[in-house]
Amino acid sequence: MTALQKAESIRARKGGRPIAALTAYDYPSARLLDESGVDILLVGDSLGMVVLGFPDTTHVTLNHMLHHVAAVARAKPRALVVGDLPIHTYDTPAQALESARSLVAAGAEAVKLEGGIRQADKVRAITAAGIPVMGHLGMLPQRVLEEGGYRKKGKTPEQAEALRDGAQALIDAGAFAIVFESVIPETARQLTAALAVPIIGIGCGDHTCDGEVAVVTDLLGSYPWFVPPFARPEADLASAIRSAAARYVARVTSLGD
Ligand code: KIV
Numbered sequence: 497m498t499a500l501q502k503a504e505s506i507r508a509r510k511g512g513r514p515i516a517a518l519t520a521y522d523y524p525s526a527r528l529l530d531e532s533g534v535d536i537l538l539v540g541d542s543l544g545m546v547v548l549g550f551p552d553t554t555h556v557t558l559n560h561m562l563h564h565v566a567a568v569a570r571a572k573p574r575a576l577v578v579g580d581l582p583i584h585t586y587d588t589p590a591q592a593l594e595s596a597r598s599l600v601a602a603g604a605e606a607v608k609l610e611g612g613i614r615q616a617d618k619v620r621a622i623t624a625a626g627i628p629v630m631g632h633l634g635m636l637p638q639r640v641l642e643e644g645g646y647r648k649k650g651k652t653p654e655q656a657e658a659l660r661d662g663a664q665a666l667i668d669a670g671a672f673a674i675v676f677e678s679v680i681p682e683t684a685r686q687l688t689a690a691l692a693v694p695i696i697g698i699g700c701g702d703h704t705c706d707g708e709v710a711v712v713t714d715l716l717g718s719y720p721w722f723v724p725p726f727a728r729p730e731a732d733l734a735s736a737i738r739s740a741a742a743r744y745v746a747r748v749t750s751l752g753d
Pocket of ligand 1: 519538539540541543580675698709711
């Protein structure tokens with residue numbers, strides 16, 4: 497399937513079988529997650545925190561993304577590979593298109609960017625070039641410093657309307673799906689019912705959207721130093737790694753017989 501066909505098959509899931517998306521940042525995890533049946537592998541700029549050790553995603557560069565997108569793409573996943581456009585790589589439509597083309601050259605099949613109405617011209621420029629775009633609304637991690645923290649969105653009718661207007665602008669510009677982050681469940685459910693493309697939630701409650709995306713380290717319990725309140729770990733890799741390493745240290749450093 498081509499990238500456009502894969503993106504179209506995700507778009508066609510609107511209102512149907514829910515979409516399961518996970519972040520992936522390297523070759524082995526991309527292969528393992530793909531073998532598990534995930535629909536979308538998002539090379540998210542969350543890698544700045546959970547892989548590169550930065551305090552937030554504002555430190556991520558296009559070069560960081562290219563490196564990790566290429567690693568994920570080498571797994572040749574059946575899932576759609578979406579690469580995040582980092583902050584200040586899509587400040588104008590021309591820059592957005594150039595950055596998106598770089599991610600595609602590295603192996604991304606679609607790109608994601610944050611924001612609504614003010615990003616519509618960038619989404620239009622990228623989709624006009626045949627590159628599928630996923631939007632991202634609600635809590636925008638690239639604006640965490642301006643906002644002074646990670647806060648819930650869509651709490652008032654005005655906020656819900658602004659979210660709807662932003663989503664509609666992205667859809668009109670050609671976005672095939674939109675991530676909603678930390679939107680309160682009632683608003684997420686209402687807007688998902690009203691909007692024409694799949695809404696993929698994170699921190700929006702269970703079964704409120706057309707699917708969910710999770711940061712893979714939250715799912716696997718491999719980044720124990722910061723766990724968002726909405727995370728639902730299915731494993732405790734941090735403990736498994738620590739105890740395997742401790743057993744190794746004990747074996748190697750024992751004097752033997
Ligand atoms: O970078 C990322 O991992 C994301 C998800 C939170 C959706 O954008």
